[in-house]
Amino acid sequence: MGQEAIERISGRGCVLRGDDIDTDRIIPARFLKAITFDGLGEGAFLDDREAAKGNHALDDERFEGASILIVGGNFGCGSSREHAPQALMRFGFRAFIGASFGEIFAGNCTALGLPCVTLDGADLEALMESVELDPGQQIQIDLQEMTVTSRAGSVHAHIPPGTRIQLVEGTWDGTRALLDAGDAIEEAAGRLPYVAGF
Amino acid sequence: MSQPATLFDKVWDAHRVLDLPTGQTQIFVGLHLIHEVTSPQAFAMLRELGLPVRFPLRTFATVDHIIPTDSQIRPFSDEVAESMMSELERNCRDHGIQLFDTASGHQGIVHVIGPELGLTQPGMTIACGDSHTSTHGAFGAIAFGIGTSQVRDVLATQCLAMARPQLRRIEVTGKLGHGVYAKDVILGIIRRLGVNGGVGYAYEYAGPVIEAMTLEERMTVCNMSVEGGARCGYVNPDDATLDYLRGRLYAPEGEAFDRAAAWWRSMASDPGAEYADVVELPGGELGPSVTWGINPGQNLSVDERIPTPADVPDAERPGLAEALAYMDLRPGQPIAGTPVDVAFVGSCTNGRISDLREAARVAKTGNVHSRVRALVVPGSLAVAQQAEDEGLDEIFRAAGFQWREPGCSMCLAMNPDKLSGREVCASSSNRNFKGRQGSPSGRTLLMSPAMVAAAAIHGKVVDVREVL
Ligand code: SF4
Numbered sequence: 217m218g219q220e221a222i223e224r225i226s227g228r229g230c231v232l233r234g235d236d237i238d239t240d241r242i243i244p245a246r247f248l249k250a251i252t253f254d255g256l257g258e259g260a261f262l263d264d265r266e267a268a269k270g271n272h273a274l275d276d277e278r279f280e281g282a283s284i285l286i287v288g289g290n291f292g293c294g295s296s297r298e299h300a301p302q303a304l305m306r307f308g309f310r311a312f313i314g315a316s317f318g319e320i321f322a323g324n325c326t327a328l329g330l331p332c333v334t335l336d337g338a339d340l341e342a343l344m345e346s347v348e349l350d351p352g353q354q355i356q357i358d359l360q361e362m363t364v365t366s367r368a369g370s371v372h373a374h375i376p377p378g379t380r381i382q383l384v385e386g387t388w389d390g391t392r393a394l395l396d397a398g399d400a401i402e403e404a405a406g407r408l409p410y411v412a413g414f
Numbered sequence: 415m416s417q418p419a420t421l422f423d424k425v426w427d428a429h430r431v432l433d434l435p436t437g438q439t440q441i442f443v444g445l446h447l448i449h450e451v452t453s454p455q456a457f458a459m460l461r462e463l464g465l466p467v468r469f470p471l472r473t474f475a476t477v478d479h480i481i482p483t484d485s486q487i488r489p490f491s492d493e494v495a496e497s498m499m500s501e502l503e504r505n506c507r508d509h510g511i512q513l514f515d516t517a518s519g520h521q522g523i524v525h526v527i528g529p530e531l532g533l534t535q536p537g538m539t540i541a542c543g544d545s546h547t548s549t550h551g552a553f554g555a556i557a558f559g560i561g562t563s564q565v566r567d568v569l570a571t572q573c574l575a576m577a578r579p580q581l582r583r584i585e586v587t588g589k590l591g592h593g594v595y596a597k598d599v600i601l602g603i604i605r606r607l608g609v610n611g612g613v614g615y616a617y618e619y620a621g622p623v624i625e626a627m628t629l630e631e632r633m634t635v636c637n638m639s640v641e642g643g644a645r646c647g648y649v650n651p652d653d654a655t656l657d658y659l660r661g662r663l664y665a666p667e668g669e670a671f672d673r674a675a676a677w678w679r680s681m682a683s684d685p686g687a688e689y690a691d692v693v694e695l696p697g698g699e700l701g702p703s704v705t706w707g708i709n710p711g712q713n714l715s716v717d718e719r720i721p722t723p724a725d726v727p728d729a730e731r732p733g734l735a736e737a738l739a740y741m742d743l744r745p746g747q748p749i750a751g752t753p754v755d756v757a758f759v760g761s762c763t764n765g766r767i768s769d770l771r772e773a774a775r776v777a778k779t780g781n782v783h784s785r786v787r788a789l790v791v792p793g794s795l796a797v798a799q800q801a802e803d804e805g806l807d808e809i810f811r812a813a814g815f816q817w818r819e820p821g822c823s824m825c826l827a828m829n830p831d832k833l834s835g836r837e838v839c840a841s842s843s844n845r846n847f848k849g850r851q852g853s854p855s856g857r858t859l860l861m862s863p864a865m866v867a868a869a870a871i872h873g874k875v876v877d878v879r880e881v882l
Contacts, residue, residue: 234733235732235733236609236610236733237600238709238845238847240826240845240848240849241847241848245828245850245852246827246828246852248451248828249495249498249828251454251455251458251497251498251501252455252458253455263848263854267854275700284470290610290613293609293709294545294640294845294847295545295826296452296543296544296560296561297452297561298455298561298562301561307582315612318610318613319614319643320561320640320842321643323563324561324562327563376550376577376759377436378436378575378577379577383574385436387435389563390563390564390567390574391463391465391566391567391570393436394567394570394573394574394575395570395571397431397571397573400432401431401442401572402433404429404430405442405469405572406431407428407864408428408444409441409677410535410537410538410677411444411472413675414666414677
């Protein structure tokens with residue numbers, strides 16, 4: 217169970233354009249018929265990729281081996297399935313940069329130690345264009361400085377403050393931090409009239 | 415006197431365990447619901463950590479996503495579905511968790527049975543590994559979907575680490591017209607605020623239209639909060655809420671009910687409470703809605719035309735083009751008259767008894783079109799029983815609809831109920847995403863159950879106001 221501090225992530229980028237890409241597209245529901253997350257990487261974006269007949273960003277040779285997925289707005293909206301970040305992680309992605317993220321998706325990513333950082337519109341567009349022109353370049357996400365650095369320059373990145381602390385302090389794997397509350401949990405429960413039985 | 419507060423503030427504060435060093439709040443989860451798809455990995459992680467379930471009596475389980483709707487006799491003919499079911503049974507048995515399987519008589523879609531059994535109550539925090547947990551907000555609960563790692567957290571600690579969202583009040587004013595339903599209200603809200611308009615927000619639904627709604631209608635509205643980007647949405651508890659809860663299996667009884675009712679009422683938002691944002695939507699202007707695209711915000715009233723690139727801001731043009739290409743619809747074309755191949759009445763959005771009654775009212779007006787395959791899938795065993803007691807199953811069968819066993823069915827097609835190829839489905843569910851209904855190229859038009867029934871009969875999208 218990882219409690220590794222995640223301060224910096226470097227790697228090549230893969231640009232996946234389009235807004236409102238939902239988790240049904242990231243991992244179609246038929247891949248949820250399983251009792252483990254094993255093997256989900258093969259299902260990542262499968263239907264979209266088949267429909268695109270090889271023209272999908274995840275099949276683009278220039279982006280092969282990329283570990284940072286660069287996306288548009290509201291990425292990961294829809295279903296709560298953790299299978300979505302699991303599939304992308306198993307495909308090889310370690311972080312996401314986008315305009316905005318579906319909330320449950322972003323929370324699921326945090327629980328797996330995968331940062332979802334957002335950039336302002338012009339910065340994101342410049343990064344996408346830069347990576348499309350020069351896919352071999354290294355991109356760096358720095359969660360201490362809150363910057364994303366590429367050939368397009370170094371720009372300010374955003375992430376919810378609590379999430380940033382969880383990642384950089386290595387407390388992103390939630391259970392342990394919550395267990396620390398000890399008896400305070402039972403005390404809180406005891407104050408609730410419905411738990412006590414009205 | 416203390417400051418006026420919202421229900422959200424009151425529930426949040428009542429469930430705060432402590433403030434975490436991250437700035438997030440550790441929140442106690444009053445009710446945890448689980449199902450077969452998102453829980454097995456959570457139990458596996460728990461076993462790996464060697465941790466017990468902290469509050470086994472506050473978690474309840476059901477089976478809904480993978481369950482077949484033709485025959486629910488065990489073992490299921492689909493081996494993977496059977497293994498998921500057995501895994502859930504084993505996990506519930508090992509940890510002392512109540513499982514509502516078919517034998518219990520209480521099985522159904524998780525968001526249908528929670529309210530039906532009286533488990534869902536005002537003032538609670540409710541979590542479930544399913545995004546439509548927002549449904550339970552209809553009772554004045556703070557209810558939200560979580561991922562599998564968080565299911566593990568709740569099993570292990572009955573808590574979640576949460577950042578407090580902002581609160582937006584949405585007032586639906588006026589009165590709904592004939593043939594306009596709760597589904598049309600929420601589709602109208604999402605059309606107006608966008609599919610990501612609610613990111614970072616919780617929604618409080620209010621105003622005369624919401625207050626006049628039954629609890630089942632409020633559930634339809636809250637259900638699709640997440641389709642508007644809001645992880646949770648709620649309605650303040652009132653007399654209708656208390657009336658719904660009285661006599662339910664898990665609701666308090668006798669004097670305890672009165673004490674509960676007093677607490678529930680006290681949790682409602684106070685007059686004068688502050689909101690980060692207030693939005694007003696005139697209910698009288700809404701018509702029966704239909705989606706034309708690949709997200710629920712891409713909808714219009716059945717008497718409108720599909721937008722053209724000139725109708726939308728620059729930023730939305732690529733999305734419009736992608737949606738129309740996928741749906742094979744033309745800009746400027748009326749949505750009415752679009753042919754459909756399949757009709758689906760069901761899901762946690764619209765699979766309750768009142769939904770089936772409305773669909774049956776329309777089903778009485780004709781027979782299912784020869785080209786259309788039409789399914790009615792009740793949201794729970796209790797809904798099915800009630801419908802059969804009222805003779806609704808007979809009405810559906812007589813009109814040529816298939817009457818099925820309860821489950822999620824074609825809402826996400828994890829069981830054998832699926833679209834094939836490019837079929838177009840008029841659906842009372844909540845997501846028209848690409849491939850959502852089981853065929854990678856299948857197409858979905860979301861609408862109210864009455865509109866679905868009308869589409870089934872006419873073989874195309876029609877205005878239900880002209881049928882009723
Ligand atoms: S009916 Fe559909 S949306 Fe509701 S819980 Fe089942 S699959 Fe999810």
